[in-house]
Amino acid sequence: MAIVVENDTVRIERLSLGAFGTNAYILICQHTGDAVVIDAPGEAERILERLESANPKYILLTHNHADHTGALAVLKTALKVPIGVNASDADNLGLSPEWLLQDNDVVEFGNVELSVLHTPGHTGGSLCFHTGALLLAGDTLFPDGPGKTGSADAFRQIIQSLTDKLFTLPDDTRVFPGHGESTGIGKERKAFELFSAKPRDPNMYGDVLWSAA
Ligand SMILES: [Zn+2]
Numbered sequence: 001m002a003i004v005v006e007n008d009t010v011r012i013e014r015l016s017l018g019a020f021g022t023n024a025y026i027l028i029c030q031h032t033g034d035a036v037v038i039d040a041p042g043e044a045e046r047i048l049e050r051l052e053s054a055n056p057k058y059i060l061l062t063h064n065h066a067d068h069t070g071a072l073a074v075l076k077t078a079l080k081v082p083i084g085v086n087a088s089d090a091d092n093l094g095l096s097p098e099w100l101l102q103d104n105d106v107v108e109f110g111n112v113e114l115s116v117l118h119t120p121g122h123t124g125g126s127l128c129f130h131t132g133a134l135l136l137a138g139d140t141l142f143p144d145g146p147g148k149t150g151s152a153d154a155f156r157q158i159i160q161s162l163t164d165k166l167f168t169l170p171d172d173t174r175v176f177p178g179h180g181e182s183t184g185i186g187k188e189r190k191a192f193e194l195f196s197a198k199p200r201d202p203n204m205y206g207d208v209l210w211s212a213a
Contacts, residue, residue: 001050004176005134010112012134013050014176018042020067023178025136028054029110036060036109037075038129038136039178044071048078056081057109060101062138062178063123064089086118089125101127117165121158122147128166133173135185141166141175143183144191145209155205167192 004025005012013026022041029035035054037047039062056079062068064085073094076083082098084107090097101107103118107129114136117128122139126147129136139147146162149155166175171186191210198213 001046004182005174010131010134012176015043015046015050017046018067018070021179022067023176023180024071025176026050026054027109027112027114027131027136029112032110034110034112036107036114037079038062039068039138040071040075041068042070044074044078047071047075051079058099058107059083060107060114060127060129061085061089061093061097062128062136062140063126064092065123065139066092068138068178069093086125086127088120089123089127119158119161119165121149121154121161126161130169130173133170135166135169135173135175137166137175137177139178141183141188142177142179143181143188144211145207147178148207149205152203152205155208162192 002014004014011028015024017024018041024041025038027036033055035056036058038060058081084099084101085097087100101116105116107114115130119126119128119140126140146158149158167189169185173185175183195210195213
């Protein structure tokens with residue numbers, strides 16, 4: 001467990017869980033102890049242990065890939081809180097989510113407001129969650145590239161999501177992805193601009209790195 005953010009408003013803990021080292025993030029309001037869990041990769045007991053002194057309100061999913069949802073059923077049974085996910089990713093969860101999250105929805109817990117950004121590309125229902133200068137990005141943006149895409153259309157879609165919704169955020173916004181370490185919007189936007197200035201295969205997709213162009 002790593003504490004990746006601690007300010008007057010919110011504390012964010014990151015746990016790397018399951019066979020693919022997928023990140024779960026626990027966000028806790030510093031004033032009320034109200035909390036949300038973002039993604040449920042696996043090892044539910046490790047997530048539940050971190051919530052013992054908090055007051056969980058929601059489980060939010062960035063998307064429905066199995067490495068982000070393996071602990072969902074156990075967490076749901078233990079916590080009995082609503083699950084939020086985009087409608088396009090509401091299948092393959094093993095249960096029915098209570099809250100179909102849309103672009104611009106706001107998730108409140110304690111004194112914290114999380115804005116929902118619908119950022120399709122990695123999956124059709126991929127979501128990012130934004131508060132202050134912090135972005136929980138799921139598998140939409142990583143250090144040095146976008147999330148993996150399954151077709152040229154999906155690659156064009158994730159680039160559109162990034163340019164319309166993420167690279168318009170302030171440069172000092174910290175980005176916490178679904179795997180690995182954090183990065184920053186300014187750094188990734190500049191790397192993307194270098195990438196997009198170079199000629200590239202119009203049908204590219206898959207695992208793309210800005211720096212490989
Ligand atoms: Zn994924």
